[in-house]
Amino acid sequence: MTFTRVAGVLLAAGQGSRFGRPKALVELDGQTLAERGIGMLEAGGADPVLIVTGAAEVELGPDHRVRAVYNDEWRTGMGSSLRAALRALTDPDAGPEAGPEARPEIGAAVVALADQPLVGAEAVSRLIAAHRAGASVAVAAYDGRPRNPVLLAREHWPEVMSMATGDQGARAFLRARPDLVTLVECGDTGRPDDIDTPADLEHIAVRKPGSPSCG
Secondary structure (H helix, E strand, O other): OOOOEEEEEEEOOOOOOOOOOOHHHOEEOOEEHHHHHHHHHHHOOOOOEEEEEOOOOOOOOOOOOEEEEEOOOHHHOHHHHHHHHHHHHHOOOOOOOOHHHHOOOEEEEEEEEOOOOOOOHHHHHHHHHHHHOOOOEEEEEEOOEEEEEEEEEHHHHHHHHHHOOOOOOOHHHHHHOHHHEEEEEOOOOOOOOOOOOHHHHHHHHHHOOOOOOOO
16 A cells, blocks of 8 residues: 555644643734644645644634544643544544545654744655655754654554553654654754743744744
8 A cells, every 4th residue: 555645733722721721722923823833734745634623613714624623532631632633544434524534545644733833834844755755753853852843654653642641742652762763853944932821922923933834
């Protein structure tokens, strides 16, 4: 079987307890963080793109061809959102509208976080290129430090899902299988700054790169 497509996954289900409201709905430069993340994945070449929602309903404009996957376990942390996304990409019975996203030619997924709006679309493109060149796990690095996004080839999804608990996401898998990881330098494409508080948002608004989707 030939896998030809790389999906994009935006994890955006959290309630933003430290921020005071769901961060997916927070605006930066006239776009919500959810919209910025989706735009980054689309511009980077991921197709299809899924957004995992939970604490808040996320409405996306007609310009985005995105499937929303609701994680009813969102309170348990990021791990459940990652599991929900990978199940939706592999299980045609995952929901009544699983549709083309469940087709078997999807060979990998780039996973990004909604609360890192300065990550550039070029980072997604580089991870996909690394996968095309043979990497089964590729991690964006900034000045040599691994951060996000992360590309996970399909053959690793069962192991990733089995280890994705609490707020771990893919971290437990990456730590357990360092031999699989290809670091892809993306320090010139953007920054993986987190937005956890309103002060973080204010800081990022001052320091952001010129483009909303690639740094």
